[in-house]
Amino acid sequence: MQKKFKRGENVRDAKLICIAVEGTITEKIYFESLAATYRNRKTRVVIVPRENTDSSPTHIIRNIKEYFADYDKQMADEVYLVLDRDRWQPKMLADVEKACFEKSYVLIMSNPCFELWLLLHKEDVSTYSREEKEKIRKNKRTGRSKSAKKYLEKLLSDRMRGFDKCSEASIKKLIPKVKIAILYAKRLKPPSPEERGWPDKDIGTQVHYVAEKIIG
Numbered sequence: 001m002q003k004k005f006k007r008g009e010n011v012r013d014a015k016l017i018c019i020a021v022e023g024t025i026t027e028k029i030y031f032e033s034l035a036a037t038y039r040n041r042k043t044r045v046v047i048v049p050r051e052n053t054d055s056s057p058t059h060i061i062r063n064i065k066e067y068f069a070d071y072d073k074q075m076a077d078e079v080y081l082v083l084d085r086d087r088w089q090p091k092m093l094a095d096v097e098k099a100c101f102e103k104s105y106v107l108i109m110s111n112p113c114f115e116l117w118l119l120l121h122k123e124d125v126s127t128y129s130r131e132e133k134e135k136i137r138k139n140k141r142t143g144r145s146k147s148a149k150k151y152l153e154k155l156l157s158d159r160m161r162g163f164d165k166c167s168e169a170s171i172k173k174l175i176p177k178v179k180i181a182i183l184y185a186k187r188l189k190p191p192s193p194e195e196r197g198w199p200d201k202d203i204g205t206q207v208h209y210v211a212e213k214i215i216g
Helices: 028-039 057-066 090-103 112-120 132-139 152-159 168-172 175-187 207-215
Strands: 015-021 043-048 078-084 104-112
Touching: 015 028, 015 057, 015 207, 028 043, 028 112, 028 168, 028 175, 028 207, 043 057, 043 112, 043 207, 057 078, 057 090, 078 090, 090 104, 104 207, 112 152, 112 207, 132 152, 132 168, 168 175
Parallel strands: 015 043, 015 078, 078 104
Antiparallel strands: none
C-alpha cells in the first residue's frame, strides 16, 4: 500500500474529498486534472490508489478502508466511489450501495460507463434519438476483435478527432468544458446520489455531482 495522505497544517481548513475509482487511468487523470485546473482552496482532492487489477466494487471499498486504516474515520470529509454500471450485476451493486450508505460514502454511477461523462463535455446527449441512446446504453464492441473499441469509445474518437481515453493530453482538453458537461449531465435527469439510486434502465451519469464539489 502506498503512503497514506495526511492532512497538513496548510490545508487543515480545506475539505478533504477522496475519490475511489474503478479504472486505473482515465478517471484518475480526469479528476486530478480537474482539481489542478480549478485549484479550489476550499477542497483538497485525493484519488485513492489501486494496488492491483481487481476493480470490483467490494475490493474498492476494502481499499478505501485500508487507505485510511491509520487515521480516524473523520480524516476524509467526503468519500466518493465512482463506478460503471455496465460491468456489474444489480445484486452486487445493491450490496455495494448498502455498504456505502453504512460507511457514509457516496456511490457515483455512470450508465453505461465513465466515457458517457467525457462525451458530455462535447455533446448534449439528451438530444440524441432513442435509437442512438440505446446504442450507447448497450455499448457493444464495434468489431469482432476483443481489442475493438466499444461504441462509446468509438463515438468519442469520432467526435473529438482521435480522442484517446488513456491520453493525459486528450483528457485535459475536456477540462475547460466541465461546466457544459455538468449542464448536459443534468439534462439526462439521473437520480441524485442522496436518493440511493443510480442510472439503470436509461443512460445517465452522476459524475457531475463530484465535479461540482471539486470546482466549487
